[in-house]
Amino acid sequence: MTRGLHEPFATLPRQREAATFGIWIFLATEMIFFGGLFLGYAVYRHEYPAGFAAAGARTDIVIGTANTMLLLTSSATMAAAVWSGRAGLRGNTLLALVLTALLGTGFLVLKAVEYRNDIDEGLVPGSPAFPLSEPGAELFFGYYWAMTGLHTVHLVIGVGALGLTAWRLWRGRLAWRGTGFLHVLGLYWHFVDVIWIFLFPLLYLMGR
Amino acid sequence: MQRDQDDGRGLWLKAGAVWIALGVVLAATVAGAYLAPGPLRLPLALGLGAVKAALVVVVFMELFDSRASTRIAPLVGALFVALLFALSFADEATRQEMPRSFAAPPERAVQDR
Amino acid sequence: MIAPPDAASVSADSFDLMFLVMVVFSGFIVLLVATLVIVFSIRFRSGSRANRHEVRRLVSREVEIAWTAATAFGAMFFFWFASAHFLRHAAAPVDAMEVHVEAKQWMWKATHESGARELGSLHVPLGRATILYMNSQDVIHSFFVPAFRLKQDVVPGMTTTMWFTPTRTGSFHLFCAEYCGTGHSTMLGEIVVMDEAAFAAWLEARPGSGSLVDAGRVLFTEAGCASCHDPASAVHAPDLRGIYGRPVPLADGRIVTADAAYLQDSILQPDRDVVAGFDPIMPNFSGLLDEDEVAGLVAWLRTLERDDG
Amino acid sequence: MTLEAEAGRGRPGQTLPRSYLGAGHSVRSWLLTTDHKRIALLYLGTITVFFLIGGSAATLMRLELVTPPGELVSADTYNRLFTLHGVIMVWFFLVPAVPATLGNFVLPLAIGARDVAFPRLNLLSWYLTIAGGVLVLASLLLGGVDTGWTFYTPYSSLYSNSYVTLAAMGVFVNGFGSIATGINFLVTIHTQRTRGLTWMRLPLFVWSLYAVSIVMVLATPALAVALLMVVVERLFDLGLFDPARGGDPILFQHIFWFYSHPAVYIMILPGFGVISEVLTCFARRRIFGYEAMVFAMLAIAIFGFFVWGHHMFVSGQSYYANLIFSFLSFAIAVPSAIKVFNWSGTLYGGHITFEASMLYALGFIGLFTLGGLTGLFVASVPIDVHVTDTYFIVAHFHYIMVGGMVTAFFAGLHFWWPKITGRLYSESFARLAALLMFVGFNFTFFPQFILGWMGMPRRYWSYPDDFQVLNVASSLGAVILAAAYLLPPVYLGLSLWRGKPAGDNPWDATGLEWTTSSPPPRENFAVLPVVDTEPYAYHADRVEPHRRGDASHRAVSQSSDPGDDA
Known part of the structure; x- marks a missing residue:
């Protein structure tokens, strides 16, 4: 009996491949999900370039850039967590997961400050x-709130999943070896990062 | 399941190297937003965004280490986003230019709920 | 009565031809498929003595290619056929008569170049191209005239156009074809095609014809008030005979006197003081009626009282 | 826990394990099941309930439309009825009907697998559907929604004072169920095929599920984001499409139809698969042009995304877009036509018998042909300008969705019912229902083509007198149709108590699902089958046409089937 092997799979590698394939399809759906908002942004930017430039200059570039750096860093630590898991380094994995979750939380805190300033x-x-x-x-800010809001929801889910995973790993309740679970979690996290990589220039750098 | 004997320094170095590269590209992106000539800013920002995304997707997400069917999935996703954009812009970019209204500007109706 | 829709415009005639061609073609294909299915079903029913040889792969591929090519050709033919017609009718002639159309929940209003306005109807001259510039004040509506075989959505925040050349005099249905809320199916109107002389006379007589009361009486029908407030109407709305000067109980318990100000408010802000026992279903006429028109309606309502004694 | 680790598994000669139905009788054993077969039955119950709700709404609408003035219900009620009918039938009946119900049951069996790739995700899909359904029903109980199933802005976002947010969230949540099912099926078909089952040996039903999963996965997120944008606009006044702020209501339509046109193919593609299975079985014939059928299905799945703009020819979109979308819409007629001709060709040289499933399948060919051909009308810009948003469109898409998909659903349900329950239903009642449905359907919807051509707009609660004759005809047909739909629950239900045991393979069909017992055991197969032939080998020696004879012959062969005690 191999730990973490589920019905209907016969071997772990096969199950790992299936899980990776599944999460990538899910990420493809997420691309289209965000794609609708990006399309709205693009259409209105095409129609109102001046309004979008003026509005884009009002966003907080300091917090925006800092947050981008936080997310990029968290992607690096997430990758470290996945690689450590694959190498069988439990302590290292735990450390990297916690770091990632903290960086994500940092992003959320900064974002909350930024939101409060925006409302003020x-x-x-x-x-x-x-x-x-x-x-x-006004349309620019409609999309600013919708896009960053949806991204924030994804990030909250990600931080929650990271925390839960770290806790289960610490308590020894996670079948993390060879199941590809960490990799799947990592793919989700990196994807949320990639979305931000495109949100950042569109929302913060236009009209500077 | 063989256990790696080293303490994982190699993998931290690899992650750190990519992290530095990402940071450099980010700095270039921000600088470009202020320094590049106007019409180039958007393509530059998106191009550098694509570089960052490619680093994450290729190194961190290990897209090219996966099976062929897996590699196709995000590609198809991207293609269909492109399709959504292309055909929507086939309309949005070629609409008849006409004043928005021939009468008084539309007033906001009072909403009940 | 199952009658073909009236054909009253240039594009309606070419539409009918194209429609007929497609119906005949579709009928042919349906017959072909039905014949294949029925003949094969009977001939090759279990127990029949039909010869059942294996269809060779080569033959089946040839058949496959043949009908794929035939369908592709047919599809492209119809695309060309339909699009050529579409492009021929895309641009309006430069000398077309302009009319501005406003749509609003749930009524149509047209303004002619002369400034003449009409509610719920549109008068146009026979044989002359007319182009409509259309705006919506609230949601998406659609200007649909079956007799012209034409339809165009009227979208808030943008101007859409539609043009036609009427070929028959008469009165034709105007429908709202895009769902727009409670009164969608009552957002009707009529298109009246008149010959040039009659139209000119109609237009001439249009602004300020007769007294305020006369204008109000005409408007009471044209703006659609009568369709609900007529005592014979199926819609549950207050009977307005003898309303002027009487006390009216409101839904919130207050009682007000139906003076001119109250009547005017009821037309422009119907949701504010709803009469007890009635639903707040009356559409809002602000923006559709100008001050003179409202004044005319109020004047007409005043006479209603006098007539009733 | 690995399946292989269970003791005694997979040894030939052993008595067959108990059926999946007997693997637990508690409510818990159903609500927490990860067995794809039980989840399929959960879906079957769910969509039956929703079909009845949606059908009742339709019946009330048809009654209202008997007379020109609105007399039976108020305009507001009527608007809520057609919205409810659309929302429920599209997202809570048609979309899950064949994929999540029949597909869930048959797919793992047809590819020789023990279950779908992610059994727990499969259960989650069902719970998401239920959660979405509860939200929609809650909005119904509170007072309903009146936007139409299309949720067009700005009516839905700024003007409607009904429970739009709740209903939109319901559809949104249900959409994630649909996405999860799509992911699950894709991964299952990629990773769970049994030995020897190469891609070009897959039954067409599996191919159709593959194609439909692609569409579900790529299209549904667009619906999700479109509805999400409406919801945030209502809740937070973000004004994403608000014309007063310079927004563009047509943009919503682009995103919405990017989902909703492909969704038509979500609703019809699995029907193609079912019909291919049924036709080949009862014609005892290999499918005509297998490869062409596969490529046609994939082409429809992909090209289905290119044509959404033909819903918007009069919306105010640009002339150029109209031409592009018109061209692409004509192009998609080609693969659809290939399928119709190939089904006809399949009948050639067969030994055809006319069981109820076969009657449904033959009816499907006719109704789908008519529905598809009227698609050519709406693909032509000038004709669409007249007929769009009239009853012509109503008739057109009901021919595809009801005449096509619902007919295919019944064909599949009758075809696999013996496998699902282990029982045979009354063939004569089933044939009667099939004929009644065909007649009732045409009676209901053909007059609507004429109504639309005469110019009667859709979503009208009252209408001018000229349209009454055909409306009465349509409503009369609806009575027949409603009666026909009430028949199957009766005789299928009765078959559970009174039906003869079906035996493993009552139709002598070739699919892998027929090689295991009826109903199948929890783990589907005692020994995973190995495939060495192409599908539909009805011409092969082991299923000689004359082996299938009349019903008495079949009954004899069943009684010799051991181990069937469901």
Whole structure:
């Protein structure tokens, strides 16, 4: 009996391949899921370039850049966790997982600060204090909130999954060896990072 | 399941190297947003974004170490996002140019709920 | 009565020809498939003595290629056939008469170049190209005239166009074809095609014809008030005979006097003071009726009281 | 825990294990099951309930439309009825009907697997469907939704004062169930095929599930994001499509139809697979042009994504887009036509018998042909301009979805019922229901083509008098159709108590699912089968056509089947 082997698979490598294939298909669906929002952004940017430039200049580039760096770093630690797991280094894996979760939490904290500042500045569509009058500026912030909001939800799920995984690993309740579980978790985490890699220039760097 | 004898320094080094590369590209992206000539900024930003994404996808996500069927999945996803964009823009970019309204600007209706 | 729809525009005639060609073609294919299925089913039913030789791979491939090619050819033929028609009718003639159409839950309003307006109807001259510039004040509507075989969505935030050349005088249905809420199926109107002279006369008489009361009476029917407020109407709406000057109990318990201000408010902000026992279903007419028109309606309602004694 | 580790497994000659139905009788054993066969039955129960709810809404609508003025229900109620009918029938009946129900049951059996690749994910799909359904039903109980199943903005986001958010979230959640099923099937077909079952030996039903899974996986997220955008617009006033802020309501339609046109193929592709199985079996004939059928299905799945704009010819989209989408829509007629001709060709030279499944399948060919041909009308821009948003469209898509998919669902249900339950139903009642459905369906929906051509717009609660005759005809047909739909639950239900034992292979069919017992054991096969032939080898020696004769012959061969005690 091999630990972590599930019905209906006969061998672990086969199961690992299936899990990897499955999560990649899921990530493909996520691309289209985010794709709809990116399309909305692109269409309106095409229609209102000036409004989008003016609105893009109002986002917080310091927090945005810092957050991008946090996520890139967390991707590196996540990769380290997956590789450590594959090498059978339990302590290393645990350390890397916790680091990743902390970096993700850091992102969320900074994002919360940024959101609060945005609300204070009235950078919310429909807000009476909305500071910009260019056509399309409100649409930019509509998409800013929708895209970063959806990304944040994904990140919260990711941090939760990381925490749970670290806890189960620590308690010895996780069949982590050879099952590819860490790899699957890692793929999700990296994907959320890749989405941000494209959100960052579109939302923070336009109109600088 | 053979156990690696080293303490995992190699893998941390590898992750660190990629991390430094990502940081450099990020710095270039931010700098480009201020320094590059206007029309080039968007393609530059997206191009550098693609470089970062490629680093993550290839090294961290190990896309090319997977089976062929797995490798196709994200490719198909990307192709269909491109399709969504292409055919939507076939409409959005070729609409008849016409004033938005021939009457008074539409007022917001009072909403019940 | 199952009658073909009236054909009253240039594009309707070419539509009918194209439709007929496609019906005949489809009928032919349906017959072909039905014949194949029925003949094979009977001939090769279990127990029949039909000769059942193996279909050779080569033959089956040839058959496959043949009908794939035939279908592809047919599809491209119809694409060409339909698109050529579409392109021929895409651009309106430069001298087309312009009419601006406003759509709103749940009524149509048209403004002619002369400034003449009409609600729920559109008068157009025979034989002359007319182009409509259409805006919506709220949700998406669709301007659909079956007799012209034409339909165009009217989208808030943008202007859409539609053009036609009427070929028959008469009165034709105008429907809203894009679902737009509670009153969608009552968002009707009529297209009245008149010959040039009659149209010119109609247009001439249009602005400010007669007294305020007359204008109000005409408007009471044209704006659709009568379709609900007529005592014979199926819609549950207050009977307005003798309303003027009377106390009216409201849904929230207050009682107000139906003076001119109240009647005007009820037309422009119907949700505010709903009469007790009635649902707040009346559409909002603000933006569709101007001050003169509302004043005319109120004047007409005043006479209703006098008539009733 | 590995299956191989269980003692005594897979030894030939051993008595067959108990059927999956007998593997536990508690509620828990059903609600927490990871057995694809039990999950299929959970889905079957679910979609039956939703079909009844959606069908009742349709019946009320048809009653309302008997007279021109709106008399039976109010306009608001009518609007909620057609919205409910659309939402329930599309997402809670048609989409899960064949893939998640019949597909779930048959797929692992047909490829010689013990289960789908991710059994727990499979159960989660069902719970997501249920959760979505509960949200939609909650919105119904609170007062309903009146946007139409298309949720067009800005009506849905800014104007409707009904429970749009709740219903949209229901469809959103259900969508994830659909995505999970798609992922599961793709991975299953890639990794769980038994030895010797190469890609070109897969039964067409498996191919159709593969194609439909591709569509589910690639299209459903677009629906999810479109509905999510409507929801955030309602909840947080983000104004993503708000025309007052410069937004574009047509953009919503692009994203929505990027899902909803391919969704038509989610609803019809598995039907293609079912029909291919049934036709070959009862015609005792190899499918005509197997490779062409496979490529046609994949082509339809992929090209289905290229044509969504033909729903928008009058929406205000640009002329150029109209032409492009018109061209692409005509192109997709080709693979569909290939399929129809190949089914006809399959009948050539067969030994055809007319069991109920076969009647459904033959009916399917006719109805799908008519539905598909009227697709040519809506692919032509000038014709679509007149007929879109009229009853012509209503008739067109009901020919595809009800005439096509529902007919195929019944064909498949009757075909696999003996495998699912181990019992035979009353063949004469089943044939009666099939004929009644065919007649009732045409009676209901053919008049609607004429109505649409005459110009009657859809979603009308009251209508001008000229349209009454055909509306009455349509409503009369609906009565027949409703009666026909009530028959199968009765005689299929009765078969559970009174039906004769079916035996392992009552139709002498060639699929792998027929090589195991009826109903199958929990782990599907005592010994995993090995495949060495192409599918549909009905011409081969071991299934000589004359072996299948009348019912009495079959009964004899069944009684000799051992070990069937379901």
